[in-house]
Amino acid sequence: MKDTITIYVTDLNGAEHIIHAPTDMNLNLMEAMRVNGLSVKATCGGMALCATCNVVIESRDYPLPEMSEEEEAMLDEAFVLDIEGSRLSCQIPIKPELDGLRVKMGELTAD
Secondary structure, three states: OOOEEEEEEEOOOOOEEEEEEEOOOOOEHHHHHHHOOOOOOOOOOOOOOOOOOEEEEOOOOOOOOOOOHHHHHHHHHOOEOOOOOEEEHHHOEOOHHHOOOEEEEOOEOOO
């Protein structure tokens, strides 16, 4: 089994970043983006309480975990510009099945 995957992240300026994430460290996508030098606010530290780590999933054919009620409520309450396909990156665990995933960092209309 492969222990590192590649994820493609488009930042808020439209630049694409290739990040490498280990699958054996129990990281989530938000943590993997930070480890790879991307500036992710994640004000709540990954507790699904702020939506500042939201991303838009551009790859629709990947086996993402079901959205929890807490995550869905946070996205509904937050000022997320692109709600279609939005997820909280802190709620997406890094798994081998996500190799090649493409996401775009999300924006909020207000902090």
